[in-house]
Amino acid sequence: xxxxxxxxxxxGLGLDIDYYHSSSPGVAAEEAEKIGxxxxxxxxxxxxxxxxxxxxxxxxxxxxxxxxxxxxxxxAGYDIEARPSRGYRLVSTPDQLTKEELEVSLPPEFFxxxxxxxxxxxxxxxxxxxAGSGKFDPVGLVVAEEQTGGRGRFRRVWTSPRGGxxxxxxxxxxxSAGSASRVALLAAVAVAEAIISSTSLPARxxxxxxxxxxxxxxCGILTEMAAEPGLVEYLVVGIGLNxxxxxxxxxxxxxxxxxxxxxxxxxxxxxxxxxxIVVGLLNGLASLEKKEDQALIDRWRELSxxxxxxxxxxxxxxxxxxxxxxxxxxxxxMVELTSGERRTFTAGEVxxxxx
Amino acid sequence: xxxxxxxxxxxGLGLDIDYYHSSSPGVAAEEAEKIGxxxxxxxxxxxxxxxxxxxxxxxxxxxxxxxxxxxxxxxAGYDIEARPSRGYRLVSTPDQLTKEELEVSLPPEFFxxxxxxxxxxxxxxxxxxxAGSGKFDPVGLVVAEEQTGGRGRFRRVWTSPRGGxxxxxxxxxxxSAGSASRVALLAAVAVAEAIISSTSLPARxxxxxxxxxxxxxxCGILTEMAAEPGLVEYLVVGIGLNxxxxxxxxxxxxxxxxxxxxxxxxxxxxxxxxxxIVVGLLNGLASLEKKEDQALIDRWRELSxxxxxxxxxxxxxxxxxxxxxxxxxxxxxMVELTSGERRTFTAGEVxxxxx
Numbered sequence: 001x002x003x004x005x006x007x008x009x010x011x012g013l014g015l016d017i018d019y020y021h022s023s024s025p026g027v028a029a030e031e032a033e034k035i036g037x038x039x040x041x042x043x044x045x046x047x048x049x050x051x052x053x054x055x056x057x058x059x060x061x062x063x064x065x066x067x068x069x070x071x072x073x074x075x076a077g078y079d080i081e082a083r084p085s086r087g088y089r090l091v092s093t094p095d096q097l098t099k100e101e102l103e104v105s106l107p108p109e110f111f112x113x114x115x116x117x118x119x120x121x122x123x124x125x126x127x128x129x130x131a132g133s134g135k136f137d138p139v140g141l142v143v144a145e146e147q148t149g150g151r152g153r154f155r156r157v158w159t160s161p162r163g164g165x166x167x168x169x170x171x172x173x174x175x176s177a178g179s180a181s182r183v184a185l186l187a188a189v190a191v192a193e194a195i196i197s198s199t200s201l202p203a204r205x206x207x208x209x210x211x212x213x214x215x216x217x218x219c220g221i222l223t224e225m226a227a228e229p230g231l232v233e234y235l236v237v238g239i240g241l242n243x244x245x246x247x248x249x250x251x252x253x254x255x256x257x258x259x260x261x262x263x264x265x266x267x268x269x270x271x272x273x274x275x276x277i278v279v280g281l282l283n284g285l286a287s288l289e290k291k292e293d294q295a296l297i298d299r300w301r302e303l304s305x306x307x308x309x310x311x312x313x314x315x316x317x318x319x320x321x322x323x324x325x326x327x328x329x330x331x332x333x334m335v336e337l338t339s340g341e342r343r344t345f346t347a348g349e350v351x352x353x354x355x
Numbered sequence: 356x357x358x359x360x361x362x363x364x365x366x367g368l369g370l371d372i373d374y375y376h377s378s379s380p381g382v383a384a385e386e387a388e389k390i391g392x393x394x395x396x397x398x399x400x401x402x403x404x405x406x407x408x409x410x411x412x413x414x415x416x417x418x419x420x421x422x423x424x425x426x427x428x429x430x431a432g433y434d435i436e437a438r439p440s441r442g443y444r445l446v447s448t449p450d451q452l453t454k455e456e457l458e459v460s461l462p463p464e465f466f467x468x469x470x471x472x473x474x475x476x477x478x479x480x481x482x483x484x485x486a487g488s489g490k491f492d493p494v495g496l497v498v499a500e501e502q503t504g505g506r507g508r509f510r511r512v513w514t515s516p517r518g519g520x521x522x523x524x525x526x527x528x529x530x531s532a533g534s535a536s537r538v539a540l541l542a543a544v545a546v547a548e549a550i551i552s553s554t555s556l557p558a559r560x561x562x563x564x565x566x567x568x569x570x571x572x573x574c575g576i577l578t579e580m581a582a583e584p585g586l587v588e589y590l591v592v593g594i595g596l597n598x599x600x601x602x603x604x605x606x607x608x609x610x611x612x613x614x615x616x617x618x619x620x621x622x623x624x625x626x627x628x629x630x631x632i633v634v635g636l637l638n639g640l641a642s643l644e645k646k647e648d649q650a651l652i653d654r655w656r657e658l659s660x661x662x663x664x665x666x667x668x669x670x671x672x673x674x675x676x677x678x679x680x681x682x683x684x685x686x687x688x689m690v691e692l693t694s695g696e697r698r699t700f701t702a703g704e705v706x707x708x709x710x
Binding site: 226228 | 508529531532533534535536538539563577578579580581582583584585586588671685686687700701702703
């Protein structure tokens with residue numbers, strides 16, 4: 001897995017980053033690292049034991065060399081069972097994010113395009129600066145174990161303790177700035193679907209793209225972009241998912257807060273969740289570029305807890321009461337006031353009843 | 356006018372800037388500077404001579420102190436006529452941009468929000484970085500005498516020699532990212548109107564926002580933004596206007612190039628032109644925020660040389676031939692192909708006939 005020297009460094013981008021730096025490996029060490037990563041990938045995907053002999057054959061190395069890699073993974077916290085004549089089996093994965101773990105879990109285009117850091121002020125800010133300086137093309141991902149200056153929409157503080165999923169995906173879809181609001185919707189669907197499929201928790205969407213479980217907020221999404229009006233240069237989809245910690249670690253705003261661990265009673269496999277979200281979002285974007293994302297927008301409507309509710313919308317200090325009737329194709333919320341007049345909101349803060 | 360120490364300095368933003376640095380003036384010097392600026396403003400706005408006595412009274416200073424300020428302005432290149440018993444009259448202004456000259460010409464909200472530099476890689480890049488770090492709120496303006504890395508749409512090189520108008524306006528309108536394309540249209544109208552009213556040259560607009568005079572390109576506009584999909588954080592409207600130099604100084608792309616000086620036979624008052632453009636654009640934005648910009652969009656149509664023409668649109672390596680029939684409300688170009696099919700373009704490069 002490569003020796004990791006933990007350190008603290010200025011990113012050169014004016015951001016504060018604690019990071020793991022893999023010491024430059026020689027060719028042999030690099031090869032061993034690749035085998036280690038591949039072995040981990042095989043163990044993760046296997047339903048049964050994996051034969052050490054087959055692995056050895058595939059890489060043209062000895063069974064002892066394979067065993068050495070297994071030892072390295074065990075040292076890194078992976079519980080790997082070894083049964084004579086049957087092979088190796090991954091029993092559990094440490095609940096710790098690393099660049100390696102992430103790269104193994106993500107699609108191949110992310111290899112070399114993942115920036116993992118222990119601590120950063122804001123993954124979105126770092127992702128924007130990296131994307132703005134031409135990096136992360138065509139994609140990139142910033143993941144941090146902890147954020148010291150995380151924020152949500154309207155520059156609100158977003159508490160980001162260890163154990164959560166604090167990530168920012170950089171994408172460069174060929175869409176106009178006006179279509180970017182659909183990306184925010186697709187992101188919400190991707191997160192909700194990832195939660196539902198991996199935990200069976202009833203994830204729902206609160207307009208525009210908060211994710212609730214049992215009426216409590218579990219995830220916020222902050223989509224930012226750089227664009228010429230006719231063409232998006234890059235989008236940063238920031239996702240803050242309260243996963244493997246208890247809800248009392250974070251402060252609630254208007255909506256009560258929960259965590260996946262709090263609802264599920266156990267932590268989740270974070271790299272797997274990250275991967276599911278990223279893959280779902282990239283698939284959604286591909287549909288959007290082909291203008292075939294209508295089914296996803298309909299899915300957004302199904303998962304929405306906002307449509308049909310009596311709500312209050314706050315925007316720029318004003319409050320408007322009414323019933324949320326639908327979203328339009330750009331993701332704007334359509335609200336029917338008691339007077340019967342309809343208003344459309346592209347941004348704003350929605351609350352239900354007394355919340 | 357304050358002593359100006361010319362120097363070279365890293366902006367701290369990773370950009371290369373040659374700049375004039377006003378040495379920190381004491382309170383008395385600051386007061387004198389204010390009087391100098393005010394005097395210049397009065398002289399610029401006056402139709403006839405300005406009485407030195409009245410100025411002296413207004414500021415509670417001696418007529419000799421007024422005369423000292425006049426001398427300072429003369430030293431800076433202003434031709435000021437003094438007639439005994441009648442007063443001072445501004446005969447001509449030096450064709451040189453300075454922070455002071457710009458601040459005198461611009462509306463009051465720009466005082467302290469103008470960044471002038473002799474040379475910069477790109478005024479848009481500098482403006483974006485300043486806006487991104489929270490400066491230039493609610494407005495800001497970067498003007499350079501020369502750009503070393505100017506660029507237009509699609510990252511094309513934009514030659515920016517001395518004598519031109521290379522400026523980037525930062526604004527923070529309360530609009531959605533989808534409405535930002537209208538800002539690009541408003542900017543084109545503001546520039547065209549400023550050229551028409553101050554020079555009577557027949558300025559016209561080529562979609563989306565190039566300005567032509569006699570079918571030759573005189574100005575390009577590059578609008579960039581940072582936004583959440585529902586809400587623009589800031590817009591940078593970069594304007595490159597070939598004004599006080601000859602057209603052989605710059606390279607043409609597909610469209611032939613001209614300059615205001617080349618068409619008019621004389622240079623223009625650049626600070627005045629900058630001010631006219633900025634004021635026109637801010638008025639347009641105010642209309643857009645109030646959703647009262649339809650008349651401006653109609654004016655865009657009147658000034659357009661694109662609508663009604665047989666054109667070729669290039670976008671992402673593809674070429675489409677057809678007739679430009681209109682723009683839609685978002686500024687997208689509607690093109691009718693020979694098959695009768697209609698296509699809408701939010702971005703792309705338009706050329707006419709063989710150009």
